[in-house]
Amino acid sequence: MKRTIFITALIFSIVFAKESFASSGWQFGLNIPIGASFGFYKVRFSSDAPQTYKDNYAQRKSSVGFDSGLTLQVGYLIGDGEKGISLLADVGYSHDTFAIKGNDIKEYYTFENMQLGILPKFHKGNYAVGFGIGIKIPFQLIHTAESYVNNVKSETMTKYNVDQLDSIFKNALITYVKFSFDYSFYFSEKIAILFGAYIGGDFNLDARGTEKVYIENRHLSSLDIGLQLGVKLGNGL
Numbered sequence: 001m002k003r004t005i006f007i008t009a010l011i012f013s014i015v016f017a018k019e020s021f022a023s024s025g026w027q028f029g030l031n032i033p034i035g036a037s038f039g040f041y042k043v044r045f046s047s048d049a050p051q052t053y054k055d056n057y058a059q060r061k062s063s064v065g066f067d068s069g070l071t072l073q074v075g076y077l078i079g080d081g082e083k084g085i086s087l088l089a090d091v092g093y094s095h096d097t098f099a100i101k102g103n104d105i106k107e108y109y110t111f112e113n114m115q116l117g118i119l120p121k122f123h124k125g126n127y128a129v130g131f132g133i134g135i136k137i138p139f140q141l142i143h144t145a146e147s148y149v150n151n152v153k154s155e156t157m158t159k160y161n162v163d164q165l166d167s168i169f170k171n172a173l174i175t176y177v178k179f180s181f182d183y184s185f186y187f188s189e190k191i192a193i194l195f196g197a198y199i200g201g202d203f204n205l206d207a208r209g210t211e212k213v214y215i216e217n218r219h220l221s222s223l224d225i226g227l228q229l230g231v232k233l234g235n236g237l
Contacts, residue, residue, distance in 0.1 A: 025235025027086060029073040033198060035226015037065040039099040039109075042219045049214035057215070063106055065097025067224050071115060077235070083124050090119040090132055096174070096202055098220045105147045109207075109220060112140040113174065126184045128196075136174035136202065141165060168207060175204040178224075184232060194230040199223075 041060040045053070075088030091114075098109040117134020141160040146153060165172045182196025203221035 024078045024084075025076070027073070027075055027077050027088070027232060027234035029088075029194070029230050029232040029234075031071045031073055031090075031092075031194070031228055031230035032069070033071075033226055033228040034068050035066075035198070035224055037067045037097050037099065037202075038062050038223045038225075039065060039097070040221045040223070041100045042217075042221075044216045044218075046214050046216050053214050057218070060100040060102050060107075063099035063101040063108075065099035065108060065110070065222070067094070067096050067226060069094035069115065073119060073230075075119075077123070079123060084122075086121045086123065088119040088121060088130075090117040090134060091115060094136055096136065096222070096224075098202070098205070098222050100220070104149065105145060107146075108142075108144040109205075110142045110144070111136070111138045111174070113138050115176075117176065119178075119180070121180075126186070128180075128182050128184070130178075130180040130182075132176070132178040132180065132200070134176055136176055138162065138165060138172050138174065141168065141172075143168070170206040170208045171204065173204065174202050176200060176202045180228065182228065182230070190234060192232045194228070194232055196228045196230075197226070198228055199225050 040062055043057055069092060071090055071092030073088040073090050075086050077084050077086035079085070094113045094115045096111045096113060100107050113136035115134060115136050117132050119130050119132040121128045121130040139162045142157060143160070144155065144157045146155050160168060178198055178200030180196055180198040182194045184192040184194055186192045201221060201223055203219070205220040207218045207220050208215050
């Protein structure tokens with residue numbers, strides 16, 4: 001008797017879940033973010049650092065760089081046709097710039113990265129809001145320095161591969177967070193074009209490199225704002 005009740009309850013639950021979450025299913029998408037990056041710089045000196053050294057490295061303010069990328073989003077959606085929630089893997093390529101400036105100099109740290117993260121999304125109708133978190137693993141850095149002396153500009157550019165990043169950074173692994181908003185234009189039940197926007201941040205870069213005598217940490221971070229365009233394939237919202 002108990003077994004019959006249990007089997008009946010299990011069948012009822014499966015049928016109920018199937019009917020309640022009729023729009024559930026796998027989703028696949030490609031996403032292209034394009035936006036601006038506002039770099040931030042914070043340095044902490046050791047107690048024996050000379051004042052001239054502090055003056056040279058402490059004077060850095062925010063400047064504007066450029067971000068872009070191409071990511072693949074794969075995951076599963078649970079929904080009832082009007083509302084839903086999905087958990088997506090967010091992997092691919094990202095191009096990120098950390099831009100800072102001093103009195104007579106501008107610096108651009110431009111990374112080419114492999115991105116690995118997750119992106120939970122909350123859906124209602126054609127709208128979706130997401131919160132992403134993950135890491136970016138650099139495989140190339142271009143450091144550009146623009147200096148101005150007597151209104152004359154000079155520029156140096158140095159490229160570093162993945163094996164050379166230790167000479168610039170104590171820690172070159174980038175942590176990121178991202179809030180996203182998008183709207184879906186459906187061409188069919190399973191194909192949609194996405195237009196949206198995002199705001200996020202990249203941080204955890206310690207740009208000490210070989211300068212470890214007078215500097216305890218030298219952190220780079222950024223605030224990222226932009227638009228995104230994508231395509232979505234799959235069942236559900």
